[in-house]
Amino acid sequence: METTIIKNGRIIDPANNLDTIGDILIVDGVIAKVGVIDDFPSDPVVIDATDKIVCPGFIDLHTHLREPGREDKETIKTGTMAAAAGGYTSICPMGNTSPVCDSAAVVKFIKTRADIDAIVNVYPMGTVTKNLAGEEIVEFGDLYYAGVKGFTDDGNPVMNAEIMRRALEYSTMFGLPILDHCEDKQLSDEGVMHDGLVSTRIGLKGIPPQAESIQVARDVDLAAMTGGHIHIQHVSKKASLCHIRQGKKQGVNITAEATPHHLCLTDEKLADFNTNAKMNPPLGSEEDRQALIEALIDGTIDCIATDHAPHTDIEKDMPITLAPFGTIGLETAFPACYTYLVKTSRLSVSMLIQKMTQAPADIIKIAPRGSLSLGAPADITIIDLNKSQLITKDFFHSKSSNNCFIGETLCGVITTTLVSGKVVFRRDDPKIT
Numbered sequence: 001m002e003t004t005i006i007k008n009g010r011i012i013d014p015a016n017n018l019d020t021i022g023d024i025l026i027v028d029g030v031i032a033k034v035g036v037i038d039d040f041p042s043d044p045v046v047i048d049a050t051d052k053i054v055c056p057g058f059i060d061l062h063t064h065l066r067e068p069g070r071e072d073k074e075t076i077k078t079g080t081m082a083a084a085a086g087g088y089t090s091i092c093p094m095g096n097t098s099p100v101c102d103s104a105a106v107v108k109f110i111k112t113r114a115d116i117d118a119i120v121n122v123y124p125m126g127t128v129t130k131n132l133a134g135e136e137i138v139e140f141g142d143l144y145y146a147g148v149k150g151f152t153d154d155g156n157p158v159m160n161a162e163i164m165r166r167a168l169e170y171s172t173m174f175g176l177p178i179l180d181h182c183e184d185k186q187l188s189d190e191g192v193m194h195d196g197l198v199s200t201r202i203g204l205k206g207i208p209p210q211a212e213s214i215q216v217a218r219d220v221d222l223a224a225m226t227g228g229h230i231h232i233q234h235v236s237k238k239a240s241l242c243h244i245r246q247g248k249k250q251g252v253n254i255t256a257e258a259t260p261h262h263l264c265l266t267d268e269k270l271a272d273f274n275t276n277a278k279m280n281p282p283l284g285s286e287e288d289r290q291a292l293i294e295a296l297i298d299g300t301i302d303c304i305a306t307d308h309a310p311h312t313d314i315e316k317d318m319p320i321t322l323a324p325f326g327t328i329g330l331e332t333a334f335p336a337c338y339t340y341l342v343k344t345s346r347l348s349v350s351m352l353i354q355k356m357t358q359a360p361a362d363i364i365k366i367a368p369r370g371s372l373s374l375g376a377p378a379d380i381t382i383i384d385l386n387k388s389q390l391i392t393k394d395f396f397h398s399k400s401s402n403n404c405f406i407g408e409t410l411c412g413v414i415t416t417t418l419v420s421g422k423v424v425f426r427r428d429d430p431k432i433t
């Protein structure tokens with residue numbers, strides 16, 4: 001019997017309405033007791049969590065692991081090391097790999113590779129259409145039985161409304177969500193950044209907010225029509241929120257995520273042509289950012305997801321018009337949100353944790369992960385809120401370092417991450433055990 005005890009931490013478990021000082025006893029990888037524990041088996045591994053937060057491990061619904069196909073950017077191994085270092089214990093890789101994840105064979109490859117290399121739980125997403133071409137729907141049943149947790153063409157929108165309608169209809173047979181990268185390609189065109197004052201000032205082609213909001217409106221309507229579960233990915237603009245809010249009010253099966261970068265930063269970050277701040281959808285205005293925070297608080301936005309998108313230095317060192325879209329985010333998600341949203345008194349720390357644990361677990365139905373319930377796998381993150389860290393290029397365990405928070409000092413340091421009771425990351429000794 002393997003026994004670990006996490007002593008004297010501030011235990012925050014939103015799924016069980018818990019915020020208390022105490023201990024957690026882990027026996028054979030599952031949570032055996034939460035509270036003040038005096039009687040435990042002899043010789044446990046003891047982790048002292050005095051003055052630290054102890055919470056369920058974070059769950060990311062939106063990760064790009066790049067394997068198979070672009071192992072120069074990230075692999076299942078390095079991506080899950082980055083996840084563990086960021087306090088994530090479960091992640092969902094997107095299907096826009098090479099080959100794309102549109103068949104059971106590719107799902108099985110990812111799962112087999114993850115069994116060997118991953119240090120956190122990996123829940124692959126399948127694509128909606130074959131080869132991400134937007135023309136022909138994948139065999140949903142094959143992918144479901146191979147083990148995907150949802151379907152998404154992320155990286156690309158599903159431009160054809162009829163295809164999206166059918167996808168939503170089929171997905172109801174398997175109870176899985178369609179995760180939706182909303183972008184009207186004709187409107188976004190060759191745009192580089194948000195269409196606003198900054199783009200005008202620095203002379204870069206803008207992407208109007210309606211490139212996102214028009215497709216959000218369409219897909220909320222299609223979800224209403226079909227009864228399918230639509231999950232709107234990386235919502236970034238105020239103009240999209242009214243459609244989600246309205247849909248939810250009318251009982252449409254809709255959930256939504258926002259990224260740390262859209263919640264924390266604005267298009268001003270691109271004023272010096274910083275390619276790490278070039279992402280799709282683009283960073284919006286301060287008005288957009290404030291609207292997103294409000295939506296996170298009122299539940300219009302259900303959860304926080306990273307859209308961790310690794311790219312090599314060679315690609316990101318190109319002129320801003322040519323550099324690829326994307327920022328890595330697994331290792332800065334909590335510190336960025338804690339610094340920008342909790343330290344500024346907009347969100348409580350327990351609400352932030354709820355948006356990164358219970359909420360995403362509910363969307364892909366993997367509870368009791370995302371909680372510290374008795375009998376749940378002991379996926380646990382320990383955080384020191386009293387420490388801060390300057391984010392530099394050397395900070396990352398990811399294979400890539402294209403991160404939009406480089407140069408900033410962020411509060412809240414992940415010190416230890418456990419998956420099924422096993423320590424997979426420790427900040428003082430970042431070697432993976």
Ligand SMILES: [Zn+2]
Pocket residue numbers: 154155156181233234280281
């Ligand atoms: Zn996307």
